[in-house]
Amino acid sequence: MSTPPGSPACGLSGAPCALPIRPRAACCSPCSCTCVVFHRHVPSGLPARHALEPRPERQGLLRAQEHRLHIFSPSLFGAGSAGPVLQRVRRSPVAPALVWDLARVGQQFTAPASEDPALKYLGLLAMSKILRTHPKSVQAHKDLVLQCLDDKDESIRLRALDLLYGMVSKKNLVEIVRKLMSHVDKAEGTAYRDELLTKIIDICSQCNYQHVTNFQWYVSVLVELTQLEGTRHGHLLAAQMLDVAIRVKAIRKFAVAQMSALLDSAHLGAGGPQRNGICEVLYAAAWICGEFSEHLQEPQQTLEAMLRPKVTTLPGHIQAVYVQNVVKLYACILQQKEQAAEPEAAQDVTQLMVERLPQFVQSADLEVQERASCVLQLAKHIQKLQAKGVPVAEEVSALFAGELNPVAPKAQKKVPVPEGLDLDAWINEPPSDSESEDEKPKAIFHDEEPRHAKPRPPEAEEEELARRREARKQEQANNPFYIKSSPSPQKRYQDMPGVEHIPVVQIDLSVPLKVPGMPVSDQYVKLEEERKHRQRLEKDRRRKKKKDKDQKGRPRRHSMLHTESDEDVAPAQRVDIVTEEMPENALPSDEDDKDPNDPYRALDVDLDKPLADSEKLPVQKHRNAETTKSPEKEDVPVVEKKMKKPRKKEKKHREKERGKKEKGKEEKEGEDLDFWLSTAPLPAEAPAPEEPGVDAVIAAAKEEGEEPRGAGQGDEDGAEDAERNPEQKSSKHKKKKHKKEKEERTKDKKKPKKQQPPGEEAAEPVENGALADEPLPPMSSYCLLAENSYIKMTYDIQGSLQKDSQVTVSIVLENQSSSFLKNMELSVLDSLNTKLARPEGSSVHDGVPVPFQLPPGISNEAQFVFTIQSIVMAQKLKGTLSFIAKNDEGSTHEKLDFKLHFSCTSYLVTTPCYSDAFAKLLESGDLSMSSIKVDGINMSFQNLLAKICFHHHFSVVERVDSCASMYSRSIQGHHVCLLVKKGEKSVSVDGKCSDSTLLSNLLEEMKATLAEC
């Protein structure tokens, strides 16, 4: 899929393209709101009371834009494996051909052979664009689309769902919906389930239920969908139920039975208002049961169900419908009882009403309250009348007399204009143009003056009016600011004769509608199959008879190969959809009935019709039969993912630490990262005087909140004391520990680590110093200062956090002779920048005494504090150690010169850092940057990091594969960020620091360290 770099065709902007680069195609999603308005239709001949909008109005988009098939960007032509096909498409000058081609391409992409799901998706997308304009080419690939419904990828399934609009027919609707229903059961996310639900409803109800042959099946599908939990589309289901029940008369009995079962069943109301979505269905159920109560088998039972106390938990608008329809039911029951001459039973029902209605009267919803109190009073009145033995049923049912008829949404518009009415004519005199402005005030203030304009003689009126109308129209036509209306529809109808009322066809059912309990829509599938089979046999038989009769015996094309077309499928019931009521004399006009914005109106295509000349496709000269290859997946060459699992180790480290943590003092700082990052000096904390173990550094870095070097400090009392009294410590040199001992300890500590199996894989990034376990070479930060036959000096420099310009130099003195060394004194030549902190009262030239003596073979550590002004450069100080060596022969005065080297690294203090804060720091853009690269490195990345951590006082912020970000902070508060990347044999280090000189010096030192690896 990658484009060859530099080739002119690879840029979006560079390629000459036939297709627009980024066309704006407005999205047309069928809006799903259906507006239902109810009017009571009284027999007195008032207008019908229902305005049902079966299909939503779609906001239009320019058809020209529809043709912009923008999914193939020019930059991709010729690049991907689909190139040849697409290029051909691009050159094709004729629009239909283009579309046809794309449909083929879509088919190629969607074909199971196509491995790449992305191409499959795009194929479907292309098809859905083509479907709106050229449905024929898409309908040919029906099977492919249906296959995609079962794809494991949700995106592809959704795209296939979009295409279903054009795929359904009378024949396969049941099958497709059953498939969708099974998806509904399996679907995991509610979003996808809702999508399925709307699609089911959309495809079933499209084109006035054109594809639904069996409405019993459809109603039971709707009822089944109510079992869905947590859907947002309860109102859609309700609207469908109402629509179907009102418009399909034959189904009413069945629908009523279903709805009463719904009302009866507990599951819908059970959830209360929180399952808001689906309880909308009860709205429809209650209304249908009330309105068509004459079809109810056991109205009394339904009445009781609707008066249950549980109903009061439903939303207000549903309760209101309940109350209203309870009365309808009640009226129906009264009528039945009175006809059956059971006055007691009728009184019982009234009693039930009077008992149960007060629960609605108390409702918080005003509508419910109002209706309930009305109804309650009515019931009480009826009760009185019944007690007197007066028959009331007739009068009560008169409340709800009248038939419901669906009214077309455009009915009002289509009322024809009566003969002789000219809507364009002026009713009053038009204000004359000659009327000047100055005359008007006069007219207001001088009423008594004779009127300026006198009534015209009536005989002149007709011609005059006509003349003026002409003039006005002329003016309007010439006026650019006047918005001209298209010729009004009324006018057109006026001219057309032969307008008649659209007949409402009565239906009789061929199948008895007796369905006990809740139906399963699947049963209809089988029924449907059987029915079709029967029909086919019937037809064959008839045909045979005909053939036998037919003496000529003309060979029939279809006798052997029985192809089933849509026309063959006769509906199960003779169900007619009641056409929407129209005003008398209204004309059914094609242009008006069809929504010009309906994206699927082109679907109204007779596939059997021969092609018109304009529709014929140009003959293809040559065809590239190359199959499309899926573009190769290219991954960025990211370095191998070998890495250890950090989790386990983390635990181990923690355990280890817990053992060591008896001092338990470390946690006091470092909790607050901002604190660490701020330049404010930190509270008391001693610089680690001794060598921190390698693992300890790592562990400390990992435990984010922990004081960085604390964990590494061994188990010496001295260290503890030093930490507690940091102020004293600098003057008191109380280390009694032998360095050799320590080193051995360090090695001991490392041993358990080696048992970890190396090389476990983990791709996850490691954060904040959780380094993988790997045997690390022993490391020591102490280096040789000076040596002679008596004494050996090694030293280490640590920055101190609590004083921002101080470093502590720990010098280990080892007696190498057999003499006893005493009166040791260290004198250093201060520079401008670096000064030794001396005890008070001593002058610059005085030495600082070492507070211990050394017997033969013993070593000890002394610490000296230096104050530094600028830390951006490394520096050197000259000094001398003077001491008295005393042995059996006597004592001698000895001297040892040395050079103290303060590297920039020694000014850094290991500081942990959260990755978020790290990212913020880098985002700030205040840091200057520099980088180095070192070749010929064979050390593992793991060890490399440990080395940098140890020698350069960094901590790992995050590590991904063989790349790590590190952080450290100088004693003066400079942030230092590193990005260490390991290549094949080289390591590159990108550094960012608030001071560029410090950074470059640091990197130079680091280069030296890395070069040794």
Place this chain on the structure above:
Amino acid sequence: MIKAILIFNNHGKPRVSKFYQPYSEDTRQQIIRETFHLVSKRDENVCNFLGGLLIGGSDNKLIYRHYATLYFVFCVDSSESELAILDLMQVFVETLDKCFENVCELDLISHVDKVHNILAEMVMGGMVLETNMNEIVTQIDAQNKLEKSEAGLAGAPAHRDAYIFSN
């Protein structure tokens, strides 16, 4: 139009996010979270496109690609071509790889400024500007050079101050 470009790792940690439409910070975080939620639960071998109900409106779609430890997600509206965006994504990643040799997740943090520079070369205000990798790399190199020469000035603050005072 491209609404947003998001890069996060396998654990949902955002590495780079660039929005071309004004959203409040909360919404941004929510978009990132939801996008990660949607994208991360998808298999490896399914298509790279996601439509449906997203925060930014149902018109929007997600086009994503999974590179090693990172998800690159482009949130675009219906006027963008899926394949072109996939292509752009590839160009973007290859450019990153050229600019930071052997690009890795942490480069995006370390050189967040450069990443945004590259993005700005390719996409401006949600519209694709440039898809030619060489062109982009040339521009970025020139930018780096400029930056370096400026850093040279900034690296000697004493001189700069002197210069200012002398004026």
